[in-house]
Amino acid sequence: MKTRGFIDGEYQDGELRGMTLLAGMRGAGKTTEMDRLLQTCSGGVLFFDSLSKHAGVLKGYVVVHQPGELKAYLTRNHKKRFRILYQPRTGDFDAHFQAVCDIVKAFGWMIFGIDELDKCCGPRFGPSNMPRGLYELVNYGRHAIVSMLATARNPSRVSYDFVNECSYMRLFHMQNRYLKYFEQFIGTENVARMRSLQKFQYLLWRDGEEHAQICGGRRL
């Protein structure tokens, strides 16, 4: 899966296509794997850095702090190759995230990565557990030519609708209580295989395939 473009109804770039969730406990390697996946992309990438702490880790990204700056940068780089790191350092976190989602939807043609998705979701947004802008991307992002990936430590805090729309999951070592949560999506047998994951390994699950694959592992 190396071609970039809107192919068979979904935007794909590098190893990414549609929606992907990377879940697992702290330090399991989620953000590092997200960085690797984004490096496989040849087109536009926007990384929403919920904790505003990855500027030193992600190489070659332009750091942006405000929606206006983001809009101006995307206007100049629309459909081209770009690497943007959005850090909501000051002001209202939810307002930043909402504005970024609206801009992503308006411009399209990009991979939208969200680090620590648990921070962007929650009951404060009503029954969908996620802000309107994200809801629209989850449900209609395909039409906006946007594919997404997100990391989360605590899957029970992430909107169910988000997880349910994911056709790929990369599941790292996690606490037993969270394994139970994933059973409804990936099945009992695949959950059982997660118990044998070594440090930095993850289970790669693809919708429609019965047997998920164990991938990753120590490499740095």
Ligand SMILES: Nc1ncnc2c1ncn2[C@@H]1O[C@H](COP(=O)(O)OP(=O)(O)OP(=O)(O)O)[C@@H](O)[C@H]1O
């Ligand atoms: N495959 C790997 N091999 C060796 N070291 C790794 C690997 N993946 C990640 N690391 C290292 O492990 C540490 C934790 O990785 P990372 O920040 O990606 O974890 P995380 O799951 O995102 O953690 P958190 O939930 O705290 O955000 C980092 O120092 C990173 O460089």
Ligand SMILES: [Mg+2]
């Ligand atoms: Mg992380």
